[in-house]
Amino acid sequence: MMINYAVVGAGWISQQAFLPGVVQSGNSRVAAIVTGDRAKAARLADFYDIGSVVGYDGYDALIASPRIDAVYIALPNHMHADYAIRAARAGKHVMVEKPLAVSEDEALAMIVAARSANVFLMTAYRLHHEPGTVAVLEHIRANAIGRPLFFQSVFSFQTSLGNHRLQATAWGGPLQDVGVYCINAARHIFAEEPIEAIATAHRPVDDPRFGEVDASVAATLRFPSGGLAQFVASFAAAAVDNYRVVGTTGDLELDPGFRFETATRLRLRSDGKIAETRFPQIDHFGAQVAYFSDCIRSGTPPEADGDEGLADMRALLAIQRAASTGVPQAISAQPRSRHPTPDMVRLTPVTDRRLVV
Template sequence: MNVEECFEDFRRRDWERESVDGTVRLAVVGIGGFAENRAIPGVRAGTYCEPTVLVTGSPRRTRPVADEFGVDHVLAYDDYLAGELEGEYDAVYVSTPNAFHAKYARSAAERGKHVICEKPLETSAERAREIADACARAGVTLMTAYRLQLEPTVRRCRELVAAGVIGDVVQVHGGFSHPLLEFADADTWRLDPDLAGGGALVDLGIYPINTTRYLLDADPVSAYASTHSIDDPFDRVDEHVSVQLEFPGDATAACTASFDAHASSQLQVVGTNGMISVSSPFGGVVPQDIVVESGEMRTEYTGPPVDEVREEFDYFGYCVLTGTRPEPDGADAIVDLRIIDAAYESAETECRVVLDPSRSDASNADRGS
């Protein structure tokens, strides 16, 4: 593959290999800002899913949201857990605070419903395995909502790396900062370690970590990290984090995240014969601006952004309808949580933590679902 071939039909859905009929009816569990402003509109704009039930702690306040998007049913959490209206949906999208993911995902799996769950899959690798095992036992599809894996710019970048356009990858640099308190109150659940499982690393750092693994198609063998928090309201979680990952061979990755810095995101992949740079990959709307340097050649592609949330839900629906296992599955999410656990251990001990690349994080049952 050369660069020009990769840039042809840049927005192609290479995962969409056959025509399918029908849609997957979704219950959206947790109607926060992202669900209301991005997820539900993304589902509505897509082809393979439709929202039919909203599950919330405030049914009365959520009713206008349901009316706006033409969703017939609104349920309280307890009613959802009791199985009310389970005939009105085929799958659930879990968008609650992280510590409640297992509760609602397991309930769905036990009723034979497919699951797409926000990242991180839970607050620890152990708790994430509970979700993966429950879905495996039930024989239902589990997808972790790594929407960047469905974003065309990131997919084209992966193709270029795999084709050796920049030679062997030596370094990956990924950073994501977001001034949290400009958009949320100090009592946000994201600053509660019991609900979130961590701070900037869990909420933001997971983006460059997972994207690096996806681009390299490899898992790290070690992690070294440092965290820093100044004072309230970040005193219980990491305000700033830096993680150094070592991969098999010569590749390393430097991943940074911050809850209290100017909004910024960047991704750069440096190889022995070139470099790929992606502008603003992690901020929610990728501008489709990618620069590739290969030897003495420099190529730039700029195009209109694609709704990565719509792509994500269409991919999930397509996988359910065709019986295809999603790439960002439970095992993928568990690896990230093992890396996060190792990073926090490293930050506490000030030592490099070795990760066993041969360890399987998915049970045999999970691999067979």
């Protein structure tokens, strides 16, 4: 049984990654596109053989249709909650891009709506289905580096003027857009929830891109076991995406570590030996939609559910408060019992067939 998705928001991430990824999934298809640009969507629909294109004013009628099983929401952050809650109330499963919402109240409302409707809400953590990311966690579980002590990461690139991620009203900024990957990695590496955030930020006065959001954010998270996670997220630096974990007896590094365009590469150093592994390049978006569709078909709740997205949001909000006040901020979150495991990996083949308009 193929799971039929409506893609809500036909911007860059949908065009570059999600639409071509669904074709690679093997168990999913896009049945409709919801967008404000009907001409653009018509070209995408023709390219991918998608049967329906509707405007945002037609969203409620679309999700009332039995032709749709699930929605993928790739809208600006401040629109996630509204469209997710409406889909859940219509009985549709929901996959939402990160961050889950723009406030804890919104995230909780999304979780409640999904539970009340008995549908799945999944936060789109594509790396939970990527082999290198899961291999890191398996090495740590196997005590390959002893007890993990320190996590260090950089995720940066140069963003372009006009991008909606530079808008304060959309809760944009490098922390929310790429810092969330660092937070999520650290939480699963330590298998704990952070309890305190310290942070600082930089916003240049002479760069028109950063009139509303910070250019760079540096943060430290403290974990109950004593683990420390430090990262820098930036929209104004060279393209770097990696992380390193130092334990009591060894260390490991994933570089590249986050982006979907490149294969991950792991270096493990322990007992005086260095082992390097290059993992296969997979289609991250095809893998995550394949996994979510498997969950829908089997009735199994996804690991990266709404509570997973909420956990990262609590850290994001604490870091934001710490950066704006200069005062360490406490974080309160319930421990998570589920983490990415090898059975969640999907070796979905990559494709060059895509249309970006």
